[in-house]
Amino acid sequence: MLKLKDTDRHIVDGIADLMESAGGLPRVRRLQAGVLSFDRDAWGKLAAHGWLGAAVPEAQGGTGLATREIALLLEHAGKKLMPEPLVPALAASVMLARSGKAGASLLADLIAGKTVVMPIEADETSQAYTGYLSDGHAADAFLALIDNKLVAVPRQTKGVAIETQDTVDGGSITRLRFDGVDPAALTVLASRAQAQEAFHAGRDLALIGYSALLVGLADEALAITVQYLKDRKQFGVPIGSFQALQHRAASLYVIIKASHALLYEACRAGAARRAIAALAAKSYAAETAMTTVKECVQLHGAMGYTAEHNMSLYFRRAMALAAAGGDAIACRKRLYAERQLSQDF
Amino acid sequence: MLREETPAEQAFRAEARAWLDANLPRELRHANNRLTPPELKGWFRTLGEKGWAAPHWPREHGGIDASPVQQVILIEELARIGAPDLPAQGLTHISPILMRYGTEEQKRQHLAKARTGEVIWAQGYSEPGSGSDLRSLRTKAVVEDDKLVINGHKIWTTGAHYSDWLYLLVRTGADPKARDSITLVLVDAKTPGVTPRGIVTLAGDDELCEVFLDNVVVPITNIVGKIGEGWAVGTALLAEERIRSGTPIHALRALYRLKQAARYTGADRDPWMLDRIARAEVEVYALEAAFLEALEAQAAGEAEFEDSSRLKLYGAEATQFVFEVLQEISGAHAALRAPPVGDETTPDFSTMFLQSRRLSIRGGTNEIQRGIIAMRALGLSRPGSGGGGGNA
Numbered sequence: 001m002l003k004l005k006d007t008d009r010h011i012v013d014g015i016a017d018l019m020e021s022a023g024g025l026p027r028v029r030r031l032q033a034g035v036l037s038f039d040r041d042a043w044g045k046l047a048a049h050g051w052l053g054a055a056v057p058e059a060q061g062g063t064g065l066a067t068r069e070i071a072l073l074l075e076h077a078g079k080k081l082m083p084e085p086l087v088p089a090l091a092a093s094v095m096l097a098r099s100g101k102a103g104a105s106l107l108a109d110l111i112a113g114k115t116v117v118m119p120i121e122a123d124e125t126s127q128a129y130t131g132y133l134s135d136g137h138a139a140d141a142f143l144a145l146i147d148n149k150l151v152a153v154p155r156q157t158k159g160v161a162i163e164t165q166d167t168v169d170g171g172s173i174t175r176l177r178f179d180g181v182d183p184a185a186l187t188v189l190a191s192r193a194q195a196q197e198a199f200h201a202g203r204d205l206a207l208i209g210y211s212a213l214l215v216g217l218a219d220e221a222l223a224i225t226v227q228y229l230k231d232r233k234q235f236g237v238p239i240g241s242f243q244a245l246q247h248r249a250a251s252l253y254v255i256i257k258a259s260h261a262l263l264y265e266a267c268r269a270g271a272a273r274r275a276i277a278a279l280a281a282k283s284y285a286a287e288t289a290m291t292t293v294k295e296c297v298q299l300h301g302a303m304g305y306t307a308e309h310n311m312s313l314y315f316r317r318a319m320a321l322a323a324a325g326g327d328a329i330a331c332r333k334r335l336y337a338e339r340q341l342s343q344d345f
Numbered sequence: 346m347l348r349e350e351t352p353a354e355q356a357f358r359a360e361a362r363a364w365l366d367a368n369l370p371r372e373l374r375h376a377n378n379r380l381t382p383p384e385l386k387g388w389f390r391t392l393g394e395k396g397w398a399a400p401h402w403p404r405e406h407g408g409i410d411a412s413p414v415q416q417v418i419l420i421e422e423l424a425r426i427g428a429p430d431l432p433a434q435g436l437t438h439i440s441p442i443l444m445r446y447g448t449e450e451q452k453r454q455h456l457a458k459a460r461t462g463e464v465i466w467a468q469g470y471s472e473p474g475s476g477s478d479l480r481s482l483r484t485k486a487v488v489e490d491d492k493l494v495i496n497g498h499k500i501w502t503t504g505a506h507y508s509d510w511l512y513l514l515v516r517t518g519a520d521p522k523a524r525d526s527i528t529l530v531l532v533d534a535k536t537p538g539v540t541p542r543g544i545v546t547l548a549g550d551d552e553l554c555e556v557f558l559d560n561v562v563v564p565i566t567n568i569v570g571k572i573g574e575g576w577a578v579g580t581a582l583l584a585e586e587r588i589r590s591g592t593p594i595h596a597l598r599a600l601y602r603l604k605q606a607a608r609y610t611g612a613d614r615d616p617w618m619l620d621r622i623a624r625a626e627v628e629v630y631a632l633e634a635a636f637l638e639a640l641e642a643q644a645a646g647e648a649e650f651e652d653s654s655r656l657k658l659y660g661a662e663a664t665q666f667v668f669e670v671l672q673e674i675s676g677a678h679a680a681l682r683a684p685p686v687g688d689e690t691t692p693d694f695s696t697m698f699l700q701s702r703r704l705s706i707r708g709g710t711n712e713i714q715r716g717i718i719a720m721r722a723l724g725l726s727r728p729g730s731g732g733g734g735g736n737a
Contacts, residue, residue: 226723241726246719253718254659258631262347265634270349277347280627332623333616 004072011069012076018045019080028081028313037170038138042084047113055090055205056097060104061111067205068267071212075263078216081317083170085135087209087325088118091202095119095143098198099150099189106141106152106189119143119202120153125181134324136174137164143189143199150195151186158185169320200275203325207278210325211263211285217321218256218285218292221314225249225296245299252292259288275338283331286322293318346417346633354414361422364395375427375601377683377696379550382432382465382507389431389462398460399436406444406452407460413640417593417633424597432504435459435466437589439512441582442529446570451531455510467508467534467541469499469556470579476501477713479514480576484558486515486528488565488572493517493530495538495561503707505541505554508534513558514579517572529575531567538562548699583653583709588643590708591656593633599667599701600629603674605692612674625670632663651722654714661704661711668698 004012022042023030031037046052054070056062065073070090077086093110096103096117109115121131122144130144142153153160159181164174190198226249229240239245262284266277293315297304304311326334350358368391373380382389392398393407400419402408411419440459443451458464475482484497495515505511511532518526532539538561543551570578603625604613612618639652672679675694683693705711719725 226725229725237729238726240719240723241729243716243728246723246725246728247712247715249723249725250715250718253722254655254662257655258635258659261634261638262627262631265347265630265637268348273347273349277630280347280630283624284627284631329620332620332627335623335627336619 008069008072011065011073014049015051015073015076015082016080018049018051019077019082021045025081025310025313028083028317029310031083032168032170032313032316034170035166036137036164036172037083038135039084043116044113046084046086047111050111051086052089052113053093053111055094056107056111060097061108062093062097066267067208068264070205071208071263071267074209074212075216075219075260078213078321079220081217081313082213083317085116085118085138085171087206087213088133088135088139089116090209091119091206092117092143093202094205095150095198095202096189098201099194102187102189103152115140117141117143117152119199119206120176122146122176122178125159125178125183125186128178130176130178132173132175134167134173134320135171136162137172139174142176143202145195145199146186147183148192148195149188150190150198151183151188153181153186157181167320169316171320173323204274204278206325207282207331208263208266210321211259211266211278211281214285214289214318214321215256215260215263217314217318218252218259218289221289221292221296221311221318222249222252222256224311224314225299228300248295248299252295255288256292259285276335279326279331279335279338282325283328283335286328286331289318290322346414346421346637347630348414350414350418354418357415358418358422361397361419362425365422365426365428368392368395369426369428373429376429377693379548379552379700380429382462382504385429385431386462388429392431393461398431398462399440402440402460403444406440406456413637413644416640417637420592420594421597424594424601427598427601430594431462432465432507433589434468434503434512435462435464438468438582439466439531442512442569442578445581446578448566450566451569455531464509465504465507467502467505467511467554467556469502469505469511469513469532471499471501473498473500473555477710480524480527481521482514482516482527483521484513484515486517486530488517491565493528493563493565493568495530495532495558495563497558498555499558500544500555501707502541502554502556503552505534505556506543506551508541510534511539511556512569514575517575524576525573527575527579528572529569529579530563531569532561532563536561536563546700547702548696550700587653587657587708587714588636588639588648591632591636591639591653591658591660593629593636593660593663595664595701595704596629596632596660596667599664599671599697600626602693602697603667603671606671606675606678606694609692610675610678618674621670621674625667628663628666632659635659649722651718654709654717655722657708658705658711658714658718664704665701668701672698 050063053062054065058064096107110117116139118139120133120142140155144151159179161177164172166172230238232239263281266281269277296311303309373388396409400409400411404410472482486493486495511534513530515528516526517528520526538559540557541554544553545551546553607613639656642648678694681694683696684691
């Protein structure tokens with residue numbers, strides 16, 4: 001694995017410090033135990049550090065990080081189980097930034113942390129459900145691609161019903177039901193090719209972002225588990241000296257490293273392969289993280305099955321993140337929609 | 346490769362694709378059976394003279410100093426056109442050892458011929474009683490004046506019956522536990538007393554071999570490094586070798602076969618099957634990314650010791666997984682005996698799947714690699730009373 005550059009340190013240390021100052025894992029535990037949790041103070045801290053504008057060019061008021069740097073930020077946020085819905089907000093910020101002037105004021109509010117904006121999958125406004133959005137309960141406004149237009153749908157829009165179901169990590173899946181929404185009343189941010197391009201760029205960044213959270217989560221879960229294997233003694237020796245356990249830990253290490261490599265390779269994809277790369281990375285990261293947390297619970301024995309042990313926090317968050325933005329099977333289905341079997345490598 | 350290629354990289358890919366199409370004989374493309382050195386000789390020379398048989402070699406030894414991306418581009422293009430596997434021992438193992446530890450005479454005699462396949466090499470490390478526990482090897486070599494007299498029995502010497510030269514680890518000291526009692530020596534396979542014998546494999550070929558060594562006399566100048574330094578010299582570049590045995594070329598070939606089989610059986614129109622195929626494809630993307638990252642780390646001087654074990658293991662598992670998916674989606678065709686060459690009308694369902702089982706065994710089993718990862722990357726202690734072996 002290539003070593004971090006010095007400039008990366010700023011990102012890595014910055015997000016780790018922020019998560020710690022916001023309350024560390026005890027805060028995560030509190031939020032997971034709650035229902036439809038959202039920590040506005042922490043969101044404000046993310047805004048104050050400029051992370052909400054991470055994916056927006058400096059000329060548009062953001063901090064203009066490269067995709068690779070955003071992945072790094074989220075990988076390290078994932079290690080600390082960041083509960084904040086930063087990924088959908090970053091996706092929305094990309095969509096707004098690519099919409100030009102029409103999106104400028106909403107983008108400014110998003111970056112400042114005043115308005116929480118998230119994208120949602122929708123096709124039409126009449127009698128229709130949108131797709132599910134993870135942690136949409138925290139959104140003040142949604143962005144949708146409807147009739148070839150990118151539109152903003154504020155939470156209080158007439159005719160919009162919000163259905164929210166709470167998830168095991170204190171978050172939610174949310175969908176909207178459009179019933180008698182007047183399309184003409186919605187703010188159009190971009191149209192046709194520009195709208196398509198903006199929406200897909202944001203969606204691909206969300207996939208990269210969720211992959212990064214999952215890679216970080218899996219990496220940290222394994223690190224905690226390896227430490228336990230060294231500390232816990234049975235039969236007079238550390239259980240980590242048993243080959244049966246060593247090999248399982250080694251297998252996790254191999255797939256986590258592969259998922260990490262795939263994530264950062266995907267960050268380097270050009271426009272033509274960006275969607276494929278992001279879908280591949282998300283499907284692989286989702287499966288890798290779930291395999292990891294299941295094994296990590298097992299390797300901890302009965303302690304691993306308790307709520308008291310922090311591994312329970314990793315397990316529940318992994319479940320939510322594996323599904324967010326499209327689970328592994330949904331991603332592979334889209335991967336094949338993007339890229340026909342007849343094409344070779 | 347998912348990353349965006351630079352214009353220079355795109356040009357290199359175009360050059361590679363055109364050159365391979367112009368130079369690789371049609372009858373060697375997409376072969377199911379692992380071709381023998383005599384069948385490969387002409388192609389090996391052509392590719393070697395181009396500098397592409399071992400593109401990562403320095404130019405002074407006839408390589409092209411290929412960048413990690415160039416290496417992966419070549420791997421992808423070789424897989425795409427269905428180029429056959431070349432015997433790798435000479436290219437990826439003994440030659441790098443000679444570059445570092447060989448005498449000028451040894452380099453002059455062997456490097457160019459290894460690069461073009463004029464001389465085919467076989468590795469004689471394992472013995473019937475010494476597999477994963479290689480250090481217990483017993484083939485004995487005694488110094489008599491300026492000669493070495495070798496007696497013993499080597500096994501899993503892949504391709505030995507087609508090889509011109511062997512490189513052997515032999516015991517030159519009395520103490521079987523001492524590290525300095527092992528020596529690396531080069532042996533001309535035509536030397537009297539060298540008797541190779543093929544061993545038929547699960548896949549039906551006989552590329553596995555054993556070699557009997559009866560009073561084999563070789564000049565003492567054939568020793569690589571110093572006498573008694575064989576363990577250090579012979580294993581110094583294992584890391585290099587294992588990173589390259591994580592090459593995605595096998596997995597890319599497997600993916601090609603998988604898609605061919607899917608088109609033939611109609612699995613490419615079945616959503617459930619397509620999910621499995623997509624899963625296999627994602628695995629290959631991940632392997633390519635991991636391989637490329639390891640080469641880049643190596644080029645930057647940032648390689649970790651464990652990289653090689655991880656890549657060796659993952660390359661084997663990813664390739665085996667793709668062939669397992671091929672079997673899963675093949676229904677009644679799964680056990681069909683393969684035609685000699687797989688094409689759109691008669692794909693191969695079984696041969697390469699059978700051959701893929703070797704990948705997690707040869708060059709250090711996946712269990713050995715997991716042991717190395719557990720100790721070197723995760724810092725877990727050597728298995729003691731509670732576990733089994735785990736020696737590197």
